[in-house]
Amino acid sequence: xxxxxxxxxxxxxxxxxxxxxxxxxxxxxxxxxxxxxxxxxxxxxxxxxxxxxxxxxxxxxxxxxxxxxxxxxxxxxxxxxxxxxxxxxxxxxxxxxxxxxxxxxxxxxxxxxxxxxxxxxxxxxxxxxxxxxxxxxxxxxxxxxxxxxxxxxxxxxxxxxxxxxxxxxxxxxxxxxxxxxxxxxxxxxxxxxxxxxxxxxxxxxxxxxxxxxxxxxxxxxxxxxxxxxxxxxxxxxxxxxxxxxxxxxxxxxxxxxxxxxxxxxxxxxxxxxxxxxxxxxxxxxxxxxxxxxxxxxxxxxxxxxxxxxxxxx
Amino acid sequence: xxxxxxxxxxxxxxxxxxxxxxxxxxxxxxxxxxxxxxxxxxxxxxxxxxxxxxxxxxxxxxxxxxxxxxxxxxxxxxxxxxxxxxxxxxxxxxxxxxxxxxxxxxxxxxxxxxxxxxxxxxxxxxxxxxxxxxxxxxxxxxxxxxxxxxxxxxxxxxxxxxxxxxxxxxxxxxxxxxxxxxxxxxxxxxxxxxxxxxxxxxxxxxxxxxxxxxxxxxxxxxxxxxxxxxxxxxxxxxxxxxxxxxxxxxxxxxxxxxxxxxxxxxxxxxxxxxxxxxxxxxxxxxxxxxxxxxxxxxxxxxxxxxxxxxxxxxxxxxxxxxxxxxxxxxxxxxxxxxxxxxxxxxxxxxxxxxxxxxxxxxxxxxxxxxxxxxxxxxxxxxxxxxxxxxxxxxxxxxxxxxxxxxxxxxxxxxxxxxxxxxxxxxxxxxxxxxxxxxxxxxxxxxxxxxxxxxxxxxxxxxxxxxxxxxxxxxxxxxxxxxxxxxxxxxxxxxxxxxxxxxxxxxxxxxxxxxxxxxxxxxxxxxxxxxxxxxxxxxxxxxxxxxxxxxxxxxxxxxxxxxxxxxxxxxxxxxxxxxxxxxxxxxxxxxxxxxxxxxxxxxxxxxxxx
Numbered sequence: 001x002x003x004x005x006x007x008x009x010x011x012x013x014x015x016x017x018x019x020x021x022x023x024x025x026x027x028x029x030x031x032x033x034x035x036x037x038x039x040x041x042x043x044x045x046x047x048x049x050x051x052x053x054x055x056x057x058x059x060x061x062x063x064x065x066x067x068x069x070x071x072x073x074x075x076x077x078x079x080x081x082x083x084x085x086x087x088x089x090x091x092x093x094x095x096x097x098x099x100x101x102x103x104x105x106x107x108x109x110x111x112x113x114x115x116x117x118x119x120x121x122x123x124x125x126x127x128x129x130x131x132x133x134x135x136x137x138x139x140x141x142x143x144x145x146x147x148x149x150x151x152x153x154x155x156x157x158x159x160x161x162x163x164x165x166x167x168x169x170x171x172x173x174x175x176x177x178x179x180x181x182x183x184x185x186x187x188x189x190x191x192x193x194x195x196x197x198x199x200x201x202x203x204x205x206x207x208x209x210x211x212x213x214x215x216x217x218x219x220x221x222x223x224x225x226x227x228x229x230x231x232x233x234x235x236x237x238x239x240x241x242x243x244x245x246x247x248x249x250x251x252x253x254x255x256x257x258x259x260x261x262x263x264x265x266x267x268x269x270x271x272x273x274x275x276x277x278x279x280x281x282x283x284x285x286x287x288x289x290x291x292x293x294x295x296x297x298x299x300x301x302x303x304x305x306x307x308x309x310x311x312x313x
Numbered sequence: 314x315x316x317x318x319x320x321x322x323x324x325x326x327x328x329x330x331x332x333x334x335x336x337x338x339x340x341x342x343x344x345x346x347x348x349x350x351x352x353x354x355x356x357x358x359x360x361x362x363x364x365x366x367x368x369x370x371x372x373x374x375x376x377x378x379x380x381x382x383x384x385x386x387x388x389x390x391x392x393x394x395x396x397x398x399x400x401x402x403x404x405x406x407x408x409x410x411x412x413x414x415x416x417x418x419x420x421x422x423x424x425x426x427x428x429x430x431x432x433x434x435x436x437x438x439x440x441x442x443x444x445x446x447x448x449x450x451x452x453x454x455x456x457x458x459x460x461x462x463x464x465x466x467x468x469x470x471x472x473x474x475x476x477x478x479x480x481x482x483x484x485x486x487x488x489x490x491x492x493x494x495x496x497x498x499x500x501x502x503x504x505x506x507x508x509x510x511x512x513x514x515x516x517x518x519x520x521x522x523x524x525x526x527x528x529x530x531x532x533x534x535x536x537x538x539x540x541x542x543x544x545x546x547x548x549x550x551x552x553x554x555x556x557x558x559x560x561x562x563x564x565x566x567x568x569x570x571x572x573x574x575x576x577x578x579x580x581x582x583x584x585x586x587x588x589x590x591x592x593x594x595x596x597x598x599x600x601x602x603x604x605x606x607x608x609x610x611x612x613x614x615x616x617x618x619x620x621x622x623x624x625x626x627x628x629x630x631x632x633x634x635x636x637x638x639x640x641x642x643x644x645x646x647x648x649x650x651x652x653x654x655x656x657x658x659x660x661x662x663x664x665x666x667x668x669x670x671x672x673x674x675x676x677x678x679x680x681x682x683x684x685x686x687x688x689x690x691x692x693x694x695x696x697x698x699x700x701x702x703x704x705x706x707x708x709x710x711x712x713x714x715x716x717x718x719x720x721x722x723x724x725x726x727x728x729x730x731x732x733x734x735x736x737x738x739x740x741x742x743x744x745x746x747x748x749x750x751x752x753x754x755x756x757x758x759x760x761x762x763x764x765x766x767x768x769x770x771x772x773x774x775x776x777x778x779x780x781x782x783x784x785x786x787x788x789x790x791x792x793x794x795x796x797x798x799x800x801x802x803x804x805x806x807x808x809x810x811x812x813x814x815x816x817x818x819x820x821x822x823x824x825x826x827x828x829x830x831x832x833x834x835x836x837x838x839x840x841x842x843x844x845x846x847x848x849x850x851x852x853x854x855x856x857x858x859x860x861x862x863x864x865x866x867x868x869x870x871x872x873x874x875x876x877x878x879x880x881x882x883x884x885x886x887x888x889x890x891x892x893x894x895x896x897x898x899x900x901x902x903x904x905x906x907x908x909x910x911x912x913x914x915x916x917x918x919x920x921x922x
Contacts, residue, residue, distance in 0.1 A: 097417040267418055273407055282413055286404060286420040 006233040011275030018188050018236055026190040031214035032197065034222065035254055041200045043208040046258040053165035053180070055095035056263060058283045059155045060169040061147040062291045063087035066301040069309070071113040082111030083139045084119065084126050084305055088291040089150040091158045092283040094267075100287070101158040104150060105294050110139045121308035124301060148174075165259065169284055173219055176245035182260055183221075185241045186279040192223075201225045202235040209261040212253045220246040222253040226261045228268040228278040238278050240264070345450040347371055350379060351426060352444030358391065358434060361441065363448040365425040371395050373850070374475040374871045376451040376459045377429055379442045390435045391442050392451055392459030394868055396846050397428035430844070430868055432459055461865045469522050470563040471513065471861055472872030479563050480872045482824055483865045484522045488766055489798040492823030492864060496774075496814075497807040498840070504828025505856045506807035507541065508881070510770045512874045513805060517768065518728065519565050529765035531724040533753060535746060536733045537772045544880035545729055546573035546596050548887035552878055559875035569879035573890070574720075574727035576601035578737055578745075579708050586714040589736055592882075595889025597727060599720040603748065604650025605659060605712040607721075609643035612636040613710075616747035617702045619784045620740070628695035631683060635669060635695075638682050651712030660712035663703045670696050705740040722749050723756070724767060746777055747786040754789060754802060763801030769793065774806040775813040787815060794821040812837040825862045827869070829854040843869055 008016050032038045064086050070079040090103035109119055109126045112134030119126040131142040152175065155166055165180050172183030191198060192215050200210055209226035223243040230238030242260050244253055268278035274285045348363035348371070350356050363379075365371060375395045383389050402414055404421040414421035429448070435458070442448075451459050456478065462468060468481035486492040495513065497506045514532050517523065523530055536542035546569050560567035574597040577588035588600040603613060614636035618629075643652040651660040655672065659665045672678045673692050683692070722745075724730045732749055734742045753767060771777065771790075778790040793804050794817060806822070808814050812834060819825075825842055830851040834840075840848060842862040847869055851860060857876070862869040880886035 092420050094417055098414070098420045100420050273410075282418045283420060289406075290404060290420060 004233065006237075008234055009230065009232045009237055009271055009277060010279075014276050015187070017186060017239070017276075017279055024190050026192045026215075026217075028190070028192055029216035029220075030192065030194075031216075032193075032211075034214050034250055035211035035257075038194075038197060041197055041211055043200060043204045044211060044261075045208055046261040050258045050262060051255050052259065052262075054161050054163040055093055056165050056167060057101065057155065057158060058092045058094065058167045058169070058267075058281065058287065059089065059151050060284050060287050060291075061087065061089035061151045062288055062295070063143050063147045064292070064295055064298065065143075066107070066298060067305045069109060069111075069119070069305070071111060071116050073113060073115055080111060080113040080134055081136065081139065082109045082113065082116065082128075083136075083143060084109045084301075085143050086124075086295040086301065087143060087147045087150065088295055089147060089154045090287050090291050091154050092287050093158060094283060098283055098286070100290060102154040103287075103291060103294060104154055105291075105296075106146070106150060108143075108146065110142045110146075112138070119305065119308060121301075121304040123304040124296070126305075152178075165256075165263070167260075167264075167281075172221055172243050172245065176219070176221065176247065180256075181244065182256055183243045184264075184281070185243065186276065188236065188239070188241065201239060204239065206230060206238065207261060207265045209257055212250075212257050214246060215243075216246075222246055222248060224257045224261075226257075226264065228265050230268075230278050231271075238268070240279050345452070346447045347377065347450055348427065348448045350442045350444050350446050350448060356441040356444055358431060358439040358441050360393075360396075360428060360430050361391075363427050363429060365427065367422075370425065371398055371427045371450075372475060373398060373846075375427075376432075376456045376474075376476070377427075377448050378451040378455050378459060379446055379448045381440065381443045381446055383438055383440055386436070386438055389438050389440055391431055392433045392435070392455070393429035393431040394459075394870075395427045396430040396844065396868070398425065399427075400425040432867055433461065460870065465865065467522050469513075470516050470520050470565060472859065472874040473559060473562060474870065474872060477562065480861070480870050482861065482863050486823040486864055487517070487803065488523075489763060489801060489803065493798040494794060494804045494818075494822040495806070495824045495826065496811060496819050496822035497805070497826040497828070497859075498811040498830065498834075499807075499809070499828030499851075499854075499859075500831055501538075501809050503856055504830075504854070505859075506828060507538075507770075507772055508857075508877055509826065509828070509859055509874055510772075510805045510807055511542070511545070511877065511879070514729070514768055514770065515570065515878070516563070516565055518570070519568075520563075523766075526765055528728075530728070530768070531765065532729045532768040532770060533724050533749065534729060534731045534770040535772065536731050536735055537742070539735055540590075540592055540733075540883070541881040542731050543575055543577075543590065543593050543733060544883065544886045545570040545731060546890040547880040547885075549876070549878055549880045549885050550887045551885045552876055556876040557878070559873075560878060563875070567875075567878040569890075570729050571890075572728040573597065573731060574599065574729070575731045575733060576720075576722050577733040578602070578741070579711070579714070581708050584713070586711065588733075590733065592886070593889075595891045597891075599722075599726070600714075601722050601732065601745065602709050602711045602714065604714075604716070605652045605662070605665060605710060606643070606645045606650045608665075608710050609639040609652055611748075611752075612640055613744075613748055614639065615785045616744045616751075617706060617740070618698065619743040619747050619786050627688070627691045628698070631687060631691060631695045634683050635673075648716060649711075649713055650716060662707045662710040665710075666699050666703050669699060702740055705738040706744060709737075709741055709744065722752070724753065743777070743786060746771070747789065750786065750789045750793070754792060754800065757800045757802050763799060766801045766803055768803045768805055770805045770807075772807040774808040774818065775810055778806075778815045778818050780813055780815050790818060791815060794818040810834050811839040823864055825869075827851050827854075827860045827862075828858070829856075847871075 010016055065083050066086050067084040069082040069084050071082055072079045086107045088105040091101040093099050093101040107124050107126045108129045110129050110131055112131050116128045118128060131138055168183050171185060204227040206227050206229040209224050212222050212224045214222050221243045223241055225239055225241050228238040244256050267281040267283060269280050269282045269285055271277040274280045347369040348365040351362040351364050354362040373395055378390060378392045380388050380390045400423055402411060402421045403424045405414060410419055413419035457463050462481050465483045467484035469484045469487055470479045471482045472480050474480045497510055499506050518527055534542055548569050557567040576599050577590040579586040579600045579602055580589040586600045588598050590598055615632050618632050642654050646653045646658055651658060659668055672682055720726055734745055778787045793802050797804060811819050832852055835848045835851055847860055858873050860869040860871055
């Protein structure tokens with residue numbers, strides 16, 4: 001019995017595309033025969049003469065905690081936690097050239113403290129976003145939600161054509177009503193497919209996809225796996241999952257699946273340039289770098305917040 | 314204001330924008346904001362960087378201005394010249410990212426930045442420009458102030474700037490008021506040194522900078538290489554309308570020199586002494602020679618030994634002694650400039666050389682010529698060297714020519730006197746340069762006034778005033794460089810390599826000009842006035858482009874000067890200034906009896922009317 005060794009292409013600090021834990025068995029409801037009956041499942045090459053969008057909009061957001069702040073309210077026994085955050089979302093428009101179509105930066109303090117007021121620091125203002133829960137997880141979740149909302153704002157701002165394709169980084173949950181949109185998922189936390197069909201995923205060659213199938217968890221969507229160009233023997237290397245709204249017809253979903261299988265490999269990043277290659281697409285990597293830069297210098301913002309609170313007290 | 318707007322505004326504040334986007338968009342035309350002072354590079358009062366507004370551009374040598382408020386002191390305006398421009402992809406971290414950006418998968422922006430070298434800070438409060446403040450193109454008066462033209466009383470147009478506006482030199486640094494002399498360096502053929510020297514001369518004569526004195530101002534131009542300076546008074550047929558327009562932009566007439574007299578050596582073997590010049594059909598030409606009388610009287614012997622190798626030899630003392638003896642002993646004979654020495658008539662240079670040889674070789678006569686202690690070896694060396702001068706100088710030192718109507722080489726004949734050396738061997742060139750320069754200097758000394766000015770245009774200064782050694786021409790040139798300012802003798806010297814010219818001459822030049830330079834030459838300390846980027850640019854300067862350094866302006870200015878309005882070769886020559894002399898007139902000139910006819914009858918019958 002021989003053991004072969006393969007190195008995961010991702011930088012270890014980013015984990016692995018398969019998630020940190022062992023992929024959990026999914027209990028989702030599956031409709032596997034949307035495109036092909038499970039017995040006929042095989043890797044699919046995108047059909048020729050498929051729909052090609054006039055432009056591709058890639059949307060991504062980033063967030064950063066600039067400081068943890070504490071609200072000390074009179075008559076309250078414990079101070080209340082707040083997260084002073086900077087977050088941003090942007091859109092890259094790809095139509096021959098890649099340009100930043102929109103990039104918006106927001107700063108806010110997330111807290112459950114009802115009496116908190118906007119934090120005014122010399123370099124930046126942090127308005128208050130009230131959250132339901134005061135624990136760190138709830139605050140993080142609220143930050144995540146705000147960033148997702150901002151992504152929708154910028155995406156909405158930049159959509160001008162009715163023949164474009166919108167690629168949202170991350171799951172499509174709550175955003176299934178936007179037309180011609182796919183969610184782009186880099187990491188696989190759950191094994192949705194039964195193990196015999198997972199073999200089809202492992203058998204994908206670059207620029208091939210699985211048949212479209214439907215997952216129903218708390219929400220339902222059509223989805224498919226595709227493999228980006230990759231030089232690695234790791235079974236799931238370069239495999240990403242895309243999803244689209246389940247309100248789309250079978251034909252529409254298959255069309256989207258074919259289009260993404262043709263388009264996305266062109267945007268795949270290279271291992272020496274991106275620690276999460278090839279899944280972290282080139283425009284997304286560029287956008288994240290740009291947004292992170294525009295968030296401003298973290299040390300300076302931290303210092304300005306310290307200065308602001310010192311003056312207030 | 315909506316939350317989003319406010320936050321955008323806050324975001325902008327975080328970047329410390331001093332100029333808002335709308336300010337930049339509003340300024341179309343009036344306030345040509347091209348960029349903002351960069352904050353990622355430290356800005357200093359002497360040099361700073363600017364990031365260009367997308368869509369705007371700056372090129373090398375553009376003049377820009379920025380201003381800032383200084384508490385309690387008002388507005389400080391910092392003007393400067395673009396000395397470096399660069400463009401790069403922002404957002405790219407790998408070399409191959411350029412393909413991704415060009416192919417349109419990676420977002421990246423082209424950003425351009427320019428380095429500004431400050432020329433002037435007004436008022437003189439040396440504070441750095443504030444990062445973020447607007448940088449504008451300097452136009453009209455602002456541009457002239459940035460280059461100190463507003464503080465020049467007398468401005469000499471020296472070419473067009475990159476913005477096609479005139480660039481001036483302070484004439485106080487040309488005519489000797491505050492400084493004098495111009496040094497032009499550059500590779501032969503590409504640097505157009507002589508053309509630029511002539512253009513400067515044209516500008517001096519025609520720009521009104523001299524006022525009424527322009528009429529009497531003279532120039533002595535040595536034509537060292539080719540015939541290019543023999544047609545200065547011929548219009549140039551190759552001058553295009555665009556080039557003529559450049560003259561108009563400089564406020565100069567696009568016309569050849571008005572008054573030119575050419576002196577050329579006599580044709581070898583021609584008993585009549587006709588000037589050895591073929592192309593110049595019209596305009597003043599005279600043969601250039603020295604009579605044996607003049608040669609002895611003015612002690613010109615030393616200029617026969619004006620070579621570097623003469624400097625090292627032991628016979629230097631002997632030259633002076635022989636020259637002094639010639640002056641004492643030579644008696645004029647006849648009207649052809651011949652002399653008589655030791656009761657023998659000498660009419661040619663070779664005869665004089667033979668006579669000196671005879672006298673020095675003979676034991677009895679030698680004592681009259683040299684002090685007794687002179688070693689025989691030195692005398693033989695001197696004679697060997699003297700004999701070798703027979704061939705080059707035989708045509709120039711004469712005692713056999715008809716001197717009627719002869720014009721001695723001087724600047725009195727015309728405004729521009731061209732001395733044609735190009736057909737002469739090196740030894741003869743040195744003789745002519747040394748003799749004419751000394752005469753010029755002596756005349757100016759005798760006149761006792763620096764007015765009117767005399768400009769001397771001499772190429773190949775590294776040959777006539779080399780850094781190493783010492784010989785008579787170098788001494789004269791040094792004299793011109795050091796005393797010329799007060800004598801009113803202005804040197805416009807050109808050389809391929811300023812590093813090989815006597816340091817004191819280059820150091821005395823107030824205005825230094827560099828055309829295209831050789832790469833090795835450009836690194837020498839003589840070009841310290843060129844900043845590093847200018848030196849690099851001097852390696853690829855086009856013909857007609859020059860870098861001019863002058864004491865008033867802390868940075869050399871890049872200029873272009875127009876194509877010569879005068880012909881530089883026979884194929885370009887237009888109508889000559891005066892019609893070519895007819896064959897009949899020429900024959901009359903040579904008529905041996907013409908003299909008789911010219912002279913009034915001394916004592917004959919009065920005319921019957």
